[in-house]
Amino acid sequence: MSASIKVFAPATVANVVCGYDVLGFAVNEPGDEVIMKLTEGSGIRITKITGDEGRLPLDPQKNTVSASVQHYLNHIGKPDVGVEIELHKKMPIGSGLGSSSASTVAGLFAVNTLFDNLLTNKELVPFAMKGEELACGYGHADNVAPALLGGFVLIRSYQPLDIISLPHPDDLYAAIVYPEVDVPTKDARQMIRSKVLLKDAVTQWGNVAGLVSGLFMKDYDLIGRSMTDILVEPTRSILIPDFYKLRSLAMKTGATGFGISGSGPSVFALTKDEATARAITQKLQQHLKGIGINSLSFVSEVNKKGPVILD
Amino acid sequence: MSASIKVFAPATVANVVCGYDVLGFAVNEPGDEVIMKLTEGSGIRITKITGDEGRLPLDPQKNTVSASVQHYLNHIGKPDVGVEIELHKKMPIGSGLGSSSASTVAGLFAVNTLFDNLLTNKELVPFAMKGEELACGYGHADNVAPALLGGFVLIRSYQPLDIISLPHPDDLYAAIVYPEVDVPTKDARQMIRSKVLLKDAVTQWGNVAGLVSGLFMKDYDLIGRSMTDILVEPTRSILIPDFYKLRSLAMKTGATGFGISGSGPSVFALTKDEATARAITQKLQQHLKGIGINSLSFVSEVNKKGPVILD
Known part of the structure; x- marks a missing residue:
């Protein structure tokens, strides 16, 4: 295996003023990029992070991208696959724009693409929420769900997770x-x-x-x-x-x-x-x-x- | 003037479970009927109430139908018009089905029709809310708005009043x-x-x-x-x-x-x-x-x- 893929995932605006914890939407920019490669070895390695001013951990257990990718690999029954990840932050960290979410979603979309889209984007939401839990101590979905699905998204319920894509005016x-x-x-x-x-x-x-x-x-x-x-x-x-x-x-x-x-x-x-x-x-x-x-x-x-x- | 009109207004289900104070819908039955006649005299008289087991007041200042009709007449600058009202309750009182609302809305729709629809049904909502205030001590809109507009209605805001008609599946x-x-x-x-x-x-x-x-x-x-x-x-x-x-x-x-x-x-x-x-x-x-x-x-x-x- 030596497949490689480069993925962009968008920043997101959670809450949308009145919809605390239940609404969010994605924007075309900014966003983050992940380059992912499956390798002959075993385990996830983060080979490079740019644009983070040294603030994000390279340790795969502490980094939200690798941690959620590991959850995904465990789920599909391939916990020991070798994966190399480059993360290129193209948006500010701690800005309220779903920075960790954009990185995590880019990683999950990349790995899911490399494994022939075993899951739908909607099915990736719980894996991305694990990343959010690591990043901010709380596994919310109002950034990761719109980052994965685009557009406006309603999280009707967390238990069980129930995610509804909403329409919006085309020229918004x-x-x-x-x-x-x-x-x-x-x-x-x-x-x-x-x-x-x-x-x-x-x-x-x-x-x-x-x-x-x-x-x-x-x-x-x-x-x-x-x-x-x-x-x-x-x-x-x-x-x-x-x-x-x-x-x-x-x-x-x-x-x-x-x-x-x-x-x-x-x-x-x-x-x-x-x-x-x-x-x-x-x-x-x-x-x-x-x-x-x-x-x-x-x-x-x-x-x-x-x-x-x-x- | 001797025009007379008979009007039916529907019962309503307010709250619709999760939408406390903001959602409601109307049903085809039950509902109440009002017969209204403009007279040569002056002031509102309630000439008959049936189906209420004697529970509703004939006093035009205490009855929600006449009280809200009076508000309407004041608003259109005809406070002293003579009006005779018969109210035929065709639904139980105190049942949680918007009983007072159905009567009030029937009365307001009748008087507004007799005055050539000076107001839209939506514009009648605040007058009907006055009736609700008299009936239950609180001028809510989640019964009167669907009774006036039919279908499902959202009261987005009370101050200012903002009422949105919602669609629903045809066969609901x-x-x-x-x-x-x-x-x-x-x-x-x-x-x-x-x-x-x-x-x-x-x-x-x-x-x-x-x-x-x-x-x-x-x-x-x-x-x-x-x-x-x-x-x-x-x-x-x-x-x-x-x-x-x-x-x-x-x-x-x-x-x-x-x-x-x-x-x-x-x-x-x-x-x-x-x-x-x-x-x-x-x-x-x-x-x-x-x-x-x-x-x-x-x-x-x-x-x-x-x-x-x-x-």
Whole structure:
């Protein structure tokens, strides 16, 4: 065996404002790349990681890519296959854009392709969730499921896992800005209260239902009206510099809706077209620069494919 | 003026299990009838109420039908118009089937028709909510909105009011059984805890999103899987005799999903066809009879029209 494959998997925006832990969508950029080769030897080796500034472990038991690939190999009854992995991080770590998820999904898609697609992308979700557990102490699916399936994804239930692909308007764009401040996912989760008022929960699930309806109806206004989070955003926004100012700028510049990507600090807007998305990232980056914060930005259509083979 | 009109408005199933306070649907039967006549005199008179066993007030300020009609007349700038109303209750009061809502909606649809449909049915919702406030101390919309619009309705938001009509599979049937025990809406609401665990709320809004998706996708399995309520049903079910036995019987007989209608004590199942719905009501009524409880049952398609003019 000497097959080799290069795979791209997309970044993702989890929660989508009101859908904490149940909604997410994928974008066309950024994302990560994995090059994988089956070898004559035995066991998984990570031969190279680029773009991580030395932050990710090469130890195959600690790295989320290799760990989830090992789960996959165990599952298909080939635990001792030799695998060499190169990971090329093409997106910031700890940015709230599903960085670990993109790497893990690229690895799983690669190994599954090398083994003739024994599993569907949907069936790969639980393996990717194992990687998330390793990366952030909690096996959530709202990044890995959209990274694997593309588009918008609903995780209706975790036990049992029940994943539904949702439609979206064809021309929906995402404008993402990553302010370069540090917000570890674990801390961001721990800040959130464990109890909430039922009446606030009702408000929230009205919005979740509205967002899902808006996606099916391709109704931008309804999507936008529904992108309101009264439970999690008020807490998480504290960690994001000038969050409400950024929101106000985005909305004034024509955003359909705006919010925190995953646990932050990245923020995102959904827009009806590319020009609006670009105008928003420009305004937001300008504002952040004005308060002394460097940022990165990404503009792309909502991803429709999930991971893809490159070359 | 001596125009007269007879209107039917449908019963409704609020909450639809997971969608507490935000979802509801209408059925073709039961429902209430209102006969309304504009008169030369001034002010609203309730000339007759049948089918209420003397439980509803004839005082136009206390009766939900006349009170909401008065709100409507005030709004259109004709507060002193003479109106005579006959209300024919054709459904049980306090059953959890939107009894007050059916009467109120029939009255509002009648007066709006007599005034050449100055408002749309959707615009009538806030007037009907005034009636609900009078009837149960809380101006909710999850009965009146589906009664006015037919089909499944989402109340995305109460402030501002945002009502979305949802699609449903054409052949969706409802099987309703009303065990004749008393569960006042006010008490049923007060039993519910005001605080909930965020993780339970997440489970709930996953199901709400799943149910809405299932309705759009016409996916009976997804509709059924999503009809789970971990927040409200565990408390409310205490007031319903043998609730979990009834659920088990309904599901074994082929129900897509099963739950409490509104605040109970009526229970309902959604089914793929009429025969299954009939089999379910039969099994449930038989069981209730066995434990000494009288019941009424109703089987109908999900209502597609809202209120209609009779004759």
